[in-house]
Amino acid sequence: MSSADTAxxxxxxxAEFDRTTxxxxxxxxxxxxxxxxxxxxxxxxxxxxxVTASMIWTAYLAVAAAFFVLxxxxxxxxxxxxxxxxxYQAFMIGNIANKLLPSALVAQAAIGAKAGTKRGxxxxxMAICGAAMVHVLSMLFFVGVLGTWLVSIIPTDIVxxxxxxxxxxxxxxxxxxxxxxxKQPRVTVIAVVVxxxxxxxxxxxxxxxxxxxxxxxxxxxxxxxxFLRSRKxxxxxxxxxx
Amino acid sequence: xxxxxxxxxxxxDILAIANMPVLWVLALGVFAAIIVQSLVYMKAARKAGPxxxxxxxxxxxxxxxxxxxxxxxxxxxxxxxIALLTLFGTPAVLVRIGLVGSAATxxxxxxxxxxxxxxxxxxxDYTQAVFVVAFMAMSMSGAGWMLAxxxxxxxxxxxxxxxxxxxxxxxxxxxxxxxxxxxxSLGLAxxxxxxxxxxxxxxxxxxxxxCIALAGRxxxxxxxxxxxxxxxxxxxxxxxxxxxSGMAPAA
Numbered sequence: 021m022s023s024a025d026t027a028x029x030x031x032x033x034x035a036e037f038d039r040t041t042x043x044x045x046x047x048x049x050x051x052x053x054x055x056x057x058x059x060x061x062x063x064x065x066x067x068x069x070x071v072t073a074s075m076i077w078t079a080y081l082a083v084a085a086a087f088f089v090l091x092x093x094x095x096x097x098x099x100x101x102x103x104x105x106x107x108y109q110a111f112m113i114g115n116i117a118n119k120l121l122p123s124a125l126v127a128q129a130a131i132g133a134k135a136g137t138k139r140g141x142x143x144x145x146m147a148i149c150g151a152a153m154v155h156v157l158s159m160l161f162f163v164g165v166l167g168t169w170l171v172s173i174i175p176t177d178i179v180x181x182x183x184x185x186x187x188x189x190x191x192x193x194x195x196x197x198x199x200x201x202x203k204q205p206r207v208t209v210i211a212v213v214v215x216x217x218x219x220x221x222x223x224x225x226x227x228x229x230x231x232x233x234x235x236x237x238x239x240x241x242x243x244x245x246x247f248l249r250s251r252k253x254x255x256x257x258x259x260x261x262x
Numbered sequence: 263x264x265x266x267x268x269x270x271x272x273x274x275d276i277l278a279i280a281n282m283p284v285l286w287v288l289a290l291g292v293f294a295a296i297i298v299q300s301l302v303y304m305k306a307a308r309k310a311g312p313x314x315x316x317x318x319x320x321x322x323x324x325x326x327x328x329x330x331x332x333x334x335x336x337x338x339x340x341x342x343x344i345a346l347l348t349l350f351g352t353p354a355v356l357v358r359i360g361l362v363g364s365a366a367t368x369x370x371x372x373x374x375x376x377x378x379x380x381x382x383x384x385x386x387d388y389t390q391a392v393f394v395v396a397f398m399a400m401s402m403s404g405a406g407w408m409l410a411x412x413x414x415x416x417x418x419x420x421x422x423x424x425x426x427x428x429x430x431x432x433x434x435x436x437x438x439x440x441x442x443x444x445x446x447s448l449g450l451a452x453x454x455x456x457x458x459x460x461x462x463x464x465x466x467x468x469x470x471x472x473c474i475a476l477a478g479r480x481x482x483x484x485x486x487x488x489x490x491x492x493x494x495x496x497x498x499x500x501x502x503x504x505x506x507s508g509m510a511p512a513a
Contacts, residue, residue, distance in 0.1 A: 212446050
């Protein structure tokens with residue numbers, strides 16, 4: 021049968037849409053995944069810095085211990101809102117909660133489409149395409165071109181200070197933002213107490229735990245938060261980082 | 263302890279390797295993948311539009327509405343990204359923030375990775391080797407989200423009910439605990455460093471609290487989007503004043 025025949029019935033046409041978006045979604049995401057790993061791997065393999073595999077795996081384990089829960093939880097959480105096609109867009113571009121979902125909602129409102137319908141799904145998909153274009157252009161122009169130029173003209177003593185204190189300047193704001201938007205006072209108290217105990221009591225006593233300290237905090241906090249949870253109030257869905 | 267490192271590995275000139283042309287090419291390739299994806303999706307949507315009961319005009323309106331709604335948040339992300347350029351160089355920032363990562367997760371990953379090398383992000387021991395290990399570790403962590411999406415989406419699509427039946431309380435509490443636990447740990451760790459580090463954390467936290475309070479009171483939602491960028495800038499200004507007025511220990 022020819023493709024013209026299949027395109028005439030709505031079901032076949034939608035099935036073809038699903039096939040195209042999932043095939044190309046996976047392909048483009050796979051390419052981006054490969055390129056994003058190739059960049060640091062190039063530096064590891066083709067510069068003579070003496071970086072060893074064990075340094076990388078140690079660093080990766082420390083990072084993975086802190087974030088591996090989110091790798092799985094975020095896709096499962098967003099799937100019902102995004103649908104299969106937009107999943108490949110959203111987890112490539114990131115900024116889902118603060119950029120993509122608001123864009124999708126605005127577009128659905130603009131054409132009067134309800135979420136959960138095919139119209140709603142298509143409106144959200146187009147809106148995310150629009151958001152993706154703005155994202156790409158703003159990153160390339162304002163960060164890639166203007167930002168690089170800006171950093172090159174700022175006096176080096178300011179750049180050095182910025183580099184030295186950028187992380188504490190990020191983490192303070194991020195922590196407050198997380199605590200406020202999550203509205204989980206019980207979890208917050210548990211996390212802060214566990215972090216303080218691990219960092220200022222446990223690690224000084226057992227220096228070997230210094231490297232995986234954050235992973236240890238995440239694990240203990242998650243277990244305690246689960247067993248000490250309030251059983252009365254229904255749980256609110258969580259706002260996530262990406 | 264890093265006896266394997268070569269003299270080059272101990273160089274402090276991060277931007278010399280962070281701006282290598284190959285990295286620029288790979289970064290542009292990532293953006294090309296995002297653009298190609300959007301173009302294919304839009305074409306597919308236009309073709310299947312009638313079956314989804316949505317007109318070509320409505321598709322256009324949706325695209326435009328989404329693009330306009332994304333301008334504010336995109337510029338807010340730009341501000342944060344520019345602040346990160348000094349640490350990672352342009353190509354790494356473009357790839358890490360341009361892809362799934364956020365400033366929060368990526369700088370947290372980099373800080374954790376640098377810690378395993380016995381170094382502080384941006385500190386006097388932040389060498390080329392530390393940068394490369396941090397860049398590799400954050401890329402591998404970012405890959406975790408993409409791999410999970412590639413694996414889970416087809417499963418969720420088949421309507422696998424097991425995944426959807428996961429206890430909603432578990433899905434609400436465990437991620438919140440993991441996130442707050444990770445960032446509380448990283449935040450408290452900064453308090454164990456110099457007085458200027460402590461000041462930066464506190465000023466940034468207070469600025470964010472003010473932004474959120476003002477956003478709630480005046481309904482200025484843009485303050486929520488720009489809160490992190492503003493907090494970082496104000497935190498850095500406080501750090502600069504304190505650092506240059508001699509609060510920092512002599513390096």
